[in-house]
Amino acid sequence: MREIISLQLGSLANYTGAHFWNFQDEALGQAVSSGGGCTDDDVLFAWSEDRQGALSYYPRTVILDVSGATGGVAFGPDARSGAAAGAAGVSTWGGGVEVFASGPIPKSSFVQQLEAQAAVDFDREPESAFARHQAALEEAARQLDAPHPPGGAAASQSSASRGVRFWTDYLKARLHPRSVQALPGVWQGASAAFEGYGAAEALPHGTRAVVEGVVDGARWWSEQCDSIQGVQLFSDDLTGFGALSRSVLDELREELPGVKILHFSLRSSGHEGGREAGGAAGAAAGGGGGGGGVAGVMAALSDALACAELSERVSLYMPLCLPPAAARQLPLLRLPPRPSAYHEAALLAAAVDTLTLPLRMASSTSAVGAPIGATDMHSWVNLLTGHGGANFAAAAMQLPAGAAGGDDWAAQQRGDTRVAEAQQQPQRASGGGGNGGPAAGTAGAEQQRAAYQLSTLRHAAVLAPGPAAALRLAPASSLAESVVLRGALLAEGSGSGGGGGGAASTSPAAAAAAALDSALRSEPQRRCVVHRCVAAAPLPIPLPFPGIFGPHVGPAGGVVSEWAPGGAVSDGAAAGAGCDGRHVASCPVLTRVAASSDFEAWLQSRAHGLRRASRSASGRSVLDGWGYGAGEVEEVEERLRRLAGSYSEASSDDGLD
Numbered sequence: 001m002r003e004i005i006s007l008q009l010g011s012l013a014n015y016t017g018a019h020f021w022n023f024q025d026e027a028l029g030q031a032v033s034s035g036g037g038c039t040d041d042d043v044l045f046a047w048s049e050d051r052q053g054a055l056s057y058y059p060r061t062v063i064l065d066v067s068g069a070t071g072g073v074a075f076g077p078d079a080r081s082g083a084a085a086g087a088a089g090v091s092t093w094g095g096g097v098e099v100f101a102s103g104p105i106p107k108s109s110f111v112q113q114l115e116a117q118a119a120v121d122f123d124r125e126p127e128s129a130f131a132r133h134q135a136a137l138e139e140a141a142r143q144l145d146a147p148h149p150p151g152g153a154a155a156s157q158s159s160a161s162r163g164v165r166f167w168t169d170y171l172k173a174r175l176h177p178r179s180v181q182a183l184p185g186v187w188q189g190a191s192a193a194f195e196g197y198g199a200a201e202a203l204p205h206g207t208r209a210v211v212e213g214v215v216d217g218a219r220w221w222s223e224q225c226d227s228i229q230g231v232q233l234f235s236d237d238l239t240g241f242g243a244l245s246r247s248v249l250d251e252l253r254e255e256l257p258g259v260k261i262l263h264f265s266l267r268s269s270g271h272e273g274g275r276e277a278g279g280a281a282g283a284a285a286g287g288g289g290g291g292g293g294v295a296g297v298m299a300a301l302s303d304a305l306a307c308a309e310l311s312e313r314v315s316l317y318m319p320l321c322l323p324p325a326a327a328r329q330l331p332l333l334r335l336p337p338r339p340s341a342y343h344e345a346a347l348l349a350a351a352v353d354t355l356t357l358p359l360r361m362a363s364s365t366s367a368v369g370a371p372i373g374a375t376d377m378h379s380w381v382n383l384l385t386g387h388g389g390a391n392f393a394a395a396a397m398q399l400p401a402g403a404a405g406g407d408d409w410a411a412q413q414r415g416d417t418r419v420a421e422a423q424q425q426p427q428r429a430s431g432g433g434g435n436g437g438p439a440a441g442t443a444g445a446e447q448q449r450a451a452y453q454l455s456t457l458r459h460a461a462v463l464a465p466g467p468a469a470a471l472r473l474a475p476a477s478s479l480a481e482s483v484v485l486r487g488a489l490l491a492e493g494s495g496s497g498g499g500g501g502g503a504a505s506t507s508p509a510a511a512a513a514a515a516l517d518s519a520l521r522s523e524p525q526r527r528c529v530v531h532r533c534v535a536a537a538p539l540p541i542p543l544p545f546p547g548i549f550g551p552h553v554g555p556a557g558g559v560v561s562e563w564a565p566g567g568a569v570s571d572g573a574a575a576g577a578g579c580d581g582r583h584v585a586s587c588p589v590l591t592r593v594a595a596s597s598d599f600e601a602w603l604q605s606r607a608h609g610l611r612r613a614s615r616s617a618s619g620r621s622v623l624d625g626w627g628y629g630a631g632e633v634e635e636v637e638e639r640l641r642r643l644a645g646s647y648s649e650a651s652s653d654d655g656l657d
Contacts (some may be wrong), residue, residue, distance in 0.1 A: 002227060002359075002360075003043060003208055003226065004044055004060070005062075005218055006044070007062050007214065007218060009214070009233070009234070009244060010236025011066070012236050012266045012345060016264075016345040016349045018345070019345050019348075019351075022171065022538065022545070023349060024044055028041055028057060037537065038536070040361065040362045045057045045059060046058050058174060059176075061221075062214055064241070065181075065182065067185075067186060070418075075175060107169075109140035110543075110544055111168065112140070117349050124422075139168075141544050142609055144544055144592050145546055156580075164341075164498035167345075169546035172544060180585065183210060184210075195239060197238060197239070197305045197626065198242070198302065198623075198625070200240040200244050200276070201626050209234065212251070215255055230359075230378045231252065231260070233261070235310075239302075239631065242310070245263075246310060249313040260316075262356075264307075265319040267308075269324060269344055271321045293618070297613045297622060300619075301619060303609065304636060305628075308640050309636065310387070312627070315381045319394070322463065324345055329461035332551070332553050332559065333553075351589075353539065353589075358533040371509070372509055372510075373531065374533070376530055381431075383529065386479065387648060390479075390643065392595065394599075396463065398455065398459055398461075399590075400588050401454055401489065402489070442617055452559050454489075455523065456592040473592070474524075474598075477596045477598050478530050480594070481592060481593065482530075485516045485588070485590050487536065488588065489557070489558050508536030514536075516590075517532075538587055545581075553587070556584075557587035603644035607641045610640065614633045
């Protein structure tokens, strides 16, 4: 069944993972209700059946976070008994005992409403009951965007339920009790104690038991798999979870020999800003400075060690970070000036969901057409890796994906034999609905669509750490690419399926492929292999997704001049005044993953930053605390320069081997 096991290590990893599993849960619900979807649910989910025949689906994942990171949500049979056991007192003390304990952390309003809705048997309730519960759930979802009020544990239940404090506040997918594990000795809110790649070395009880717990969880999931295709690892590898990830990977490679491991190195935009401020050396090539005090030195050391040591243990290493210029690069979104982990993780999860879509596409034809571009992790990773250990890749995303121009679309249809073949097949889906943009006839809407079209280059954010000049992902520097389009919109009047109102003349899947091919042909030519995958179904937007969509995005993800509550389209700015950003039910997304020769300078800058930082007094002190000697640091620097050289050779050879 080509199963994938997921590992999530760290705070941002779990914020991102919560959004990722919300996407999967939403797609699973739609597939169950419609009788099929574009993805194979068994790839990421395990399921069980009770005596009544009811199915329960669980993400096939292992989660590790600091203690207290799950907030008011408890996992496991003995999760709630821990606090009571801690207050039992000491048997050797005969005097009085006085316990000072904070009140229980309340669950978010969203989780409370979700649980209340699950407990209702709507078959025995009046028809108005579901609408009432759904309205309450939607209102609770809106509260997730509210800033969390101060007050900590002393805050009232009503005020504490506003905003996001923990990744469990907005998680709607049901986790297996064995999936969640806590890191002893480090508590939520004490993040400074776990800063830096090697911070786990200072844990009072060591890391052996923690590593074994994660590997045991992965082993338990693997024993239930028929044919595992790989592991995807989400990791905050610039924190203490970096060295933990290294130890987990060492054990995992022995436990699952030959299995491909896809690593998403998740970087907070705030952390990247601090690293750049820490030193200007190598900034033009992606940062890597070693100045700025202990914080800057620690950031440079963490970056270099994570890139060198973890890339050596995985099949593909992909650093992901929301860039500072995201608000400008994704102009149809309304991002906060300083996005919280809740907001930036939502965009990273949308990118991961889309770029990994080829790995979990259904093998059979669904209601939206036959899959195009489906593959497995082994083939996908091999495409993006080369000789000399060149296994780095970067991602870019256009959200929402623009519409393909009508003229380009028509030309693509005439030259594409797949479209002609699709026209001869029975149509099972119309051009409207979730894959099409909302109808709009104003001149303002036409201008918006003309300026914002499907492209892997324009209005696309490169989700990579460092300055924009570090990893530009220009087509000329690409060594191999994988381009994925979820959902395809056509410009008004293009006359093809998926458009804003024309009659369907192609199957949605073939229409999406033609739209993507049209966009790629309009861009500078690439001298590399390009894998492309298309799915007619757009990305379903779950209720707890943050309200970041601007008024120029319609409910189905299409570009409109102005969207207003009630579905009206207007050119007036006042029409979008009541838009809270949560009006979008589905959205087309375009991602591009590239192995690029830009990684030569990017890796060289990490090696340079390591050398500078390790020669400072503060850097030497940090490395000693992490257990690195001078010889080991030299080996790390040599590996980084060797990796950089492999991209130079690949560039001169015109591709990856």
